[in-house]
Amino acid sequence: MIWIAAAVLVIGIATLFARAGNRAIPAAAPVGIILTAIALAIASSITTVPAGHVGVKTLFGAVQEPELAEGIHVINPLAAVERMSVRSETIEMVGAQQITALSSDGLRMGVDVSVVYRLIGTDAPLTLQNVGRDY
16 A cells, blocks of 8 residues: 555655646645545554454565554554464364374274364464464
8 A cells, every 4th residue: 555655645746746837737636645645654554453363564575573462553564464363273183184093902093183273472473484374
């Protein structure tokens, strides 16, 4: 959105210079366009992180510290925010994904396994950097 704000700002400045030579353009037009560009720039620097998530800032592909907690944050308008869930999730290995184990008698038997895990919020930047979004 910051790129749109920059484009609108350029249009506003061009309109301001065009108005100097042409009185057909209303006086409020360049001011309105420039104010719109400023509003877009401010809006692009505000982000929200929903409940149960943590935000990780990335600027031109580089992960930025620290992580963003739930709520509203003011960030660099060029930065992107990856939202990662910190809620508990479950992986179930049943049916075709069963784990085969040996009993004490040496017989093979299938075991259904459920693993409950969650991302620790303070480790989110490191996880995004080293493992990726699909941890």
